[in-house]
Amino acid sequence: NIAVRHILNSFGYDLGLDVFLETGKQKWLIGLHSYKNKHRLLPGIEVENPSVPLGRKSKFQPLEARAMLWLQPKDQLYADEKAKAGGLLQVRGLYRAGKQLLLFAEAEAKTDGWVAGNPYLDANLTVRMGVRLNTGLQ
Numbered sequence: 001n002i003a004v005r006h007i008l009n010s011f012g013y014d015l016g017l018d019v020f021l022e023t024g025k026q027k028w029l030i031g032l033h034s035y036k037n038k039h040r041l042l043p044g045i046e047v048e049n050p051s052v053p054l055g056r057k058s059k060f061q062p063l064e065a066r067a068m069l070w071l072q073p074k075d076q077l078y079a080d081e082k083a084k085a086g087g088l089l090q091v092r093g094l095y096r097a098g099k100q101l102l103l104f105a106e107a108e109a110k111t112d113g114w115v116a117g118n119p120y121l122d123a124n125l126t127v128r129m130g131v132r133l134n135t136g137l138q
Contacts, residue, residue, distance in 0.1 A: 009114045010121060011073045011080065012037040014044075027051055035114075037073045039081045044070030061094035061102065072113045076121050086113035094132070102132040 001020040006013060014035050021028040026049065033044030045068070052063040068088040073080035088110040095103045106128045114121060 007116050009035075009116075010076045011035070011078050011114070014114075014116065025051070031068075033070060035070065035072050037078050037080060039079070040073065040083060042071040042073070042083050044068065044072070061096060064090075064092040064094070066090040068110075068115065070113060076112075076114060084112065086111040088113075088115055088118075100134045100136075102134065103130075104132055105129045 003018040003020075005016045005018065007016070012035070014033050016034070017032045019030045019032075021030065029046070029048040029050075031044075031046035031048075033046065035042040035044060046066065047068075048064075048066040050062075050064045052065050066088070067090075070086050071083040072086060074082040074084040088108065090106065090108040092104055092106040097103050106126075108118075108126045108128075109124070110118065110120070111123050112121065118124070120126075
């Protein structure tokens, strides 16, 4: 499966191609990004695996992991002529607390730069904890 997306952002837009792959029990998202402002078209790549195995069966579920690397306008401005490299790492651990109830803890660290769904343009470390209810509805 593939998806193409166009997202407006602080300096112009991100035109992306997402490729969804399944190899055996492993699922992958490979995202190719093209960040565009007035002067430049800059590349980015995203790799996500929502099911990194932990080994033996237990109440701990597979880890979810994501990594991104990019070049974006240096000061996140439409008129920037220079680029700056950046990246993001995210890991989420899940614990089965019941038939449909999962507890999770997540850490996400990023450098300066724009990421869809992340409200911070500056470097940031975010830690989240919560509950996920799997209802079986899809």
